Amino acid sequence: MTLEIPEVVINRLPIYARALSALAEEGESVVSSQTLGEKLDVTPAQIRKDLSYFGRFGKQGRGYNVNGLLRKLREILGLDQQWRVCVVGVGRLGHAIVEYGGFEPQGFQIVAAFDTDPGAVGRQVGNLSIRDARELESFLAENRVDIGVVAVPASAAQQVVDRLVAAGLRSILNYAPMPTHVPEGVAIRHIDPVLAMQSMTFYIKQRDGVHG
Amino acid sequence: MTLEIPEVVINRLPIYARALSALAEEGESVVSSQTLGEKLDVTPAQIRKDLSYFGRFGKQGRGYNVNGLLRKLREILGLDQQWRVCVVGVGRLGHAIVEYGGFEPQGFQIVAAFDTDPGAVGRQVGNLSIRDARELESFLAENRVDIGVVAVPASAAQQVVDRLVAAGLRSILNYAPMPTHVPEGVAIRHIDPVLAMQSMTFYIKQRDGVHG
DNA sequence: GCCTGTGAAGGATTTCACAGCC
DNA sequence: GGCTGTGAAATCCTTCACAGGC
Numbered sequence: 091m092t093l094e095i096p097e098v099v100i101n102r103l104p105i106y107a108r109a110l111s112a113l114a115e116e117g118e119s120v121v122s123s124q125t126l127g128e129k130l131d132v133t134p135a136q137i138r139k140d141l142s143y144f145g146r147f148g149k150q151g152r153g154y155n156v157n158g159l160l161r162k163l164r165e166i167l168g169l170d171q172q173w174r175v176c177v178v179g180v181g182r183l184g185h186a187i188v189e190y191g192g193f194e195p196q197g198f199q200i201v202a203a204f205d206t207d208p209g210a211v212g213r214q215v216g217n218l219s220i221r222d223a224r225e226l227e228s229f230l231a232e233n234r235v236d237i238g239v240v241a242v243p244a245s246a247a248q249q250v251v252d253r254l255v256a257a258g259l260r261s262i263l264n265y266a267p268m269p270t271h272v273p274e275g276v277a278i279r280h281i282d283p284v285l286a287m288q289s290m291t292f293y294i295k296q297r298d299g300v301h302g
Numbered sequence: 303m304t305l306e307i308p309e310v311v312i313n314r315l316p317i318y319a320r321a322l323s324a325l326a327e328e329g330e331s332v333v334s335s336q337t338l339g340e341k342l343d344v345t346p347a348q349i350r351k352d353l354s355y356f357g358r359f360g361k362q363g364r365g366y367n368v369n370g371l372l373r374k375l376r377e378i379l380g381l382d383q384q385w386r387v388c389v390v391g392v393g394r395l396g397h398a399i400v401e402y403g404g405f406e407p408q409g410f411q412i413v414a415a416f417d418t419d420p421g422a423v424g425r426q427v428g429n430l431s432i433r434d435a436r437e438l439e440s441f442l443a444e445n446r447v448d449i450g451v452v453a454v455p456a457s458a459a460q461q462v463v464d465r466l467v468a469a470g471l472r473s474i475l476n477y478a479p480m481p482t483h484v485p486e487g488v489a490i491r492h493i494d495p496v497l498a499m500q501s502m503t504f505y506i507k508q509r510d511g512v513h514g
Numbered sequence: 515g516c517c518t519g520t521g522a523a524g525g526a527t528t529t530c531a532c533a534g535c536c
Numbered sequence: 537g538g539c540t541g542t543g544a545a546a547t548c549c550t551t552c553a554c555a556g557g558c
Contacts, residue, residue: 104500151558168503186398279498286491288316290473291380363536
């Protein structure tokens with residue numbers, strides 16, 4: 091398909107899609123790059139340029155059809171499909187992830203949860219029964235899974251990522267405080283609130299000088 | 303102090319600091335940009351250039367002193383200090399945040415939690431008693447708080463961010479699935495696992511074509 | 515008149531490549 | 537010989553500005 095679309099562009103598309111959803115719910119039928127940009131703190135030129143990688147969706151003089159563009163973006167991103175997700179590590183964090191209600195409505199269905207702790211295996215979380223992490227490979231061989239969520243301690247993160255990749259997964263969401271790496275061709279995203287805070291403190295310090 | 307250091311650079315420093323911590327624990331005393339880069343999937347030149355914004359910390363022919371550089375980075379980022387954090391919104395997500403043990407050891411102390419729900423106010427979470435969100439401004443006026451964590455529903459996020467900013471907070475970590483905006487001079491970071499997944503599905507689709 | 519789509523310009527970030535020092 | 541620090545080059549990304557269509 092279309093080659094070499096910058097990753098920054100891909101990362102912005104879901105934001106556009108979300109804003110368009112909101113506009114659609116408010117009953118708006120048309121939106122200009124100007125108006126959309128104001129809602130999102132993005133320049134209109136950026137929105138137009140981003141969209142131009144995928145086609146010509148607007149109408150001169152009017153703007154974009156909200157539902158039309160939303161449908162297009164959902165198609166491009168695959169948000170019109172169901173995605174199957176497994177979670178590895180069901181400690182406090184993994185628990186919260188499995189029970190978080192925000193994934194399902196967006197098409198991300200959690201189909202399995204794994205843990206190494208014999209005390210956790212077999213327990214019920216949400217509507218899943220926790221599986222033994224030793225079954226990870228066999229489960230992935232027998233069931234379609236699209237995305238792996240890693241919620242294990244930092245010390246185990248790389249090993250778990252390696253197993254997921256070896257088993258054929260190509261998309262990983264890593265919650266472990268550890269910058270695991272993956273081979274070319276595997277998408278990985280890191281969720282790390284501590285890192286996020288640690289980069290903000292630099293600016294606090296710069297502004298205010300040193301606290302007690 | 304030093305002016306105009308790119309934000310991307312600041313965002314990488316905590317990663318370097320974390321890797322140096324690990325090296326220090328392993329008893330390594332010296333590391334080259336080459337070796338550090340391999341651990342982090344970052345080019346050696348990038349590491350050297352990033353560090354050069356802040357000074358000259360290495361020794362030609364040897365590399366960097368692990369503990370020395372770590373101390374420097376912690377000082378630059380303010381990680382050698384205690385930071386006071388408040389959490390707004392103590393639903394399931396806020397709960398998990400307050401009870402997550404990963405912040406305290408890094409110097410981020412959660413000093414208050416707020417909610418609007420009368421049924422939640424007064425309840426105990428971790429070692430905090432949930433406060434009425436109406437007390438937010440008075441609490442911030444009387445107590446030093448450095449970082450505000452927003453864990454409210456999307457519909458309330460912008461409003462909460464506005465209140466935090468109006469009360470003088472200049473660093474915000476937003477967990478709400480909603481790209482809130484803030485005035486110049488306020489640092490904000492978004493944590494949004496759904497967005498992260500939605501950008502990965504693009505690549506799955508590109509590789510594999512469409513699933514059922 | 516308004517707004518898109520897009521080459522070209524501009525700006526930011528990364529990488530190169532090497533002088534200089536240990 | 538190995539490795540840093542850094543100008544210069546290369547690359548990547550954003551913004552400009554305007555031709556063209558509604």
